[in-house]
Amino acid sequence: MWTKMRFCRNQWPLNAMVHSPNNGNGVTDRQKVKSSGSIWKKRQPEISPAKTAENGNKDLEEESDDVGLKKLLQEKKRKMEFVFGGDSKAAELEFERLSKLKTKLDSMKVIILFWGFVIPSSLSAIDHWSPEVKGQGMVCFGHLGKNVAEIGSYADLLFMEPKNEQPNSSKKAKDLNIEGYPVGGLSIGGHETCIIFPTLKVAFDIGRCPPRAVSQDFLLISHAHMDHIGGLPMYVATRGLYRMKPPTIIVPISVKEDVEKLFEVHRKMDHSELKHNLIGLDVGEEFYLRKDLKVKAFRTYHVISSQGYILYYVRQKLKPEYIGLSGNEIKNLKSSGVEITYTLTEPEVAFTGDTMSDFIVDESNTDVLRARILVIECTFVNNSITVEHAKDYGHTHLSEIIGYAERFKNRAILLIHFSARYTVEEIEEAVTGLPPPLAGRTFALTEGF
Numbered sequence: 022m023w024t025k026m027r028f029c030r031n032q033w034p035l036n037a038m039v040h041s042p043n044n045g046n047g048v049t050d051r052q053k054v055k056s057s058g059s060i061w062k063k064r065q066p067e068i069s070p071a072k073t074a075e076n077g078n079k080d081l082e083e084e085s086d087d088v089g090l091k092k093l094l095q096e097k098k099r100k101m102e103f104v105f106g107g108d109s110k111a112a113e114l115e116f117e118r119l120s121k122l123k124t125k126l127d128s129m130k131v132i133i134l135f136w137g138f139v140i141p142s143s144l145s146a147i148d149h150w151s152p153e154v155k156g157q158g159m160v161c162f163g164h165l166g167k168n169v170a171e172i173g174s175y176a177d178l179l180f181m182e183p184k185n186e187q188p189n190s191s192k193k194a195k196d197l198n199i200e201g202y203p204v205g206g207l208s209i210g211g212h213e214t215c216i217i218f219p220t221l222k223v224a225f226d227i228g229r230c231p232p233r234a235v236s237q238d239f240l241l242i243s244h245a246h247m248d249h250i251g252g253l254p255m256y257v258a259t260r261g262l263y264r265m266k267p268p269t270i271i272v273p274i275s276v277k278e279d280v281e282k283l284f285e286v287h288r289k290m291d292h293s294e295l296k297h298n299l300i301g302l303d304v305g306e307e308f309y310l311r312k313d314l315k316v317k318a319f320r321t322y323h324v325i326s327s328q329g330y331i332l333y334y335v336r337q338k339l340k341p342e343y344i345g346l347s348g349n350e351i352k353n354l355k356s357s358g359v360e361i362t363y364t365l366t367e368p369e370v371a372f373t374g375d376t377m378s379d380f381i382v383d384e385s386n387t388d389v390l391r392a393r394i395l396v397i398e399c400t401f402v403n404n405s406i407t408v409e410h411a412k413d414y415g416h417t418h419l420s421e422i423i424g425y426a427e428r429f430k431n432r433a434i435l436l437i438h439f440s441a442r443y444t445v446e447e448i449e450e451a452v453t454g455l456p457p458p459l460a461g462r463t464f465a466l467t468e469g470f
Contacts, residue, residue: 197464199433200394202370205233207469208437210400210416214249216372216437216466221314225330225372225396230255235263239310242272243374244327245279253280254287257297267296271308271316275326277301304328305385309335315366319386321376324415329380331388332370337362368392371431375400375438377412378421381428395431397422398438402451406440419451426458434463445470 196203196219206224208214213228217237224237230252234240242250253270260268272280277299284295300308302318309315313335318328343351343361354361371392373380380386389395400416411418416438422429439448445467452465 197435197466199435199464202394204394204396204435204466205468206466207231208439208466209469210248210438210440212248212441213251213469214374214438215252216396216435218370221332221370223310223332223370226250226374227252227256230259235259236265238266238268239316240268240270241316241330241372242270242276243321243329243372244273244323244325245276246325246375249374254283254295257284257295258287258291258293261293261296267298269298269300269310271300271302271318271330273318273326273328274301274303274306302328317388319371319389320380320383321373322379322415323375323377327374327376329371329373329376329389331368331372331392333366334369336365336367338365370394370396372396373398375415376417377415378417378425381421381425390428391430393431394433394435395429396435396437399436400438400440402439402443402448405442423456423459426456429459432462434459435466436463437466439465439467439470441470443470 196205198204202221203219204216205219206215206217207228208216213231214226215228215231215234216225217223217234218225219233219237222236222238224234224240226243226249227234227240228248228251234252234256240253240256242253244250257268257270260266270280280299284297284299287293288295302308302316304318304320307315307317310332315333315335317331317333319331321327321329339351340361340363343354346354351361368388368391371389371394373389373396375398380389398417399419399422400414401411402419406418408418408421411421419436422436436452448465448467448470452463455463
């Protein structure tokens with residue numbers, strides 16, 4: 022006789038038969054099944070014209086999906102480049118790494134779907150096992166199902182797509198444009214400060230190492246408070262991960278030895294090289310970041326050892342007496358050893374870090390007050406906090422900046438490091454109410470508030 026295997030109720034798989042010679046009438050059940058054709062017809066249904074049209078529409082949808090997928094990949098690569106400050110090489114490496122990881126997790130999902138069929142089918146088969154075996158089988162399938170479900174949830178979590186995300190979303194960080202420079206980053210008093218000038222490849226302080234800071238080749242640290250230096254090891258490690266060149270890091274000379282020890286501790290724990298070029302500068306000392314750009318440390322007044330930085334453009338200009346000469350004449354003068362140019366050094370960007378307003382009246386800081394752009398801390402902006410309170414904690418109050426307004430010869434002033442007690446509206450209200458010497462050239466960095 023024929024017996025049916027119980028893989029799934031009310032279904033007759035083609036090969037789910039156990040053969041016996043005949044049914045007593047000289048005709049086997051298999052022959053009966055084949056002659057009736059009922060099962061075979063169910064397995065091979067006719068395709069109607071409507072079904073063919075439907076399949077054609079599906080093909081068009083698949084082609085459309087392919088185009089959409091290409092656009093999605095291009096958009097993801099573009100976003101990755103934005104995160105890495107336009108560094109396409111680093112963005113490409115990260116994109117490839119994530120793509121490989123997603124492929125592995127997609128393979129896990131295939132396994133998950135497979136077991137989603139096998140486990141229920143196998144549970145049906147367990148019905149025929151002995152009570153002892155049945156108990157053990159149920160426990161095994163229970164653990165397997167639990168682990169597979171967890172893997173699936175992790176895969177979905179890692180590659181969950183944001184819903185209705187638009188390229189110009191308000192959540193996307195937007196650079197300020199100040200005197201032709203895009204300026205990004207964030208600065209919240211006591212939380213994190215990292216100011217980025219991407220066209221100069223320079224970051225002032227590192228905060229918690231925001232992703233975009235990683236692509237900056239030069240990092241200038243003003244002081245060793247954690248909200249300004251905490252992300253330093255991560256900054257160096259991440260650049261190493263993406264095979265970017267070792268960064269140049271400038272710190273106050275007073276903390277250089279401690280920073281070296283910090284990296285040694287992380288090397289010991291992480292077993293990584295953490296390659297970088299660490300420079301200690303004292304107030305008044307200079308260092309060339311490149312041939313036409315140098316940095317100089319200036320004195321600031323905080324509760325711990327601190328300093329600010331001025332970036333200078335260094336250019337060679339033709340001396341006035343040689344202006345108007347022909348190219349050959351200038352070439353001959355230069356060949357004969359005559360010095361035909363002079364060096365022009367112009368303060369371009371100044372960054373204070375945390376400081377009291379005392380730096381403004383320091384006579385050695387005149388270049389700070391005439392730099393094209395001044396990035397200055399302004400922790401407190403209204404009368405809810407007194408100037409005395411600000412000084413007690415080594416910070417600057419907006420009323421002090423207003424009091425010294427005539428001293429600032431800068432084309433633009435960027436206020437940073439506002440206390441987290443303020444809202445964006447309170448900060449903007451304070452800035453829009455500035456008097457004429459400051460109004461129109463003063464900006465506020467409110468990213469993160």
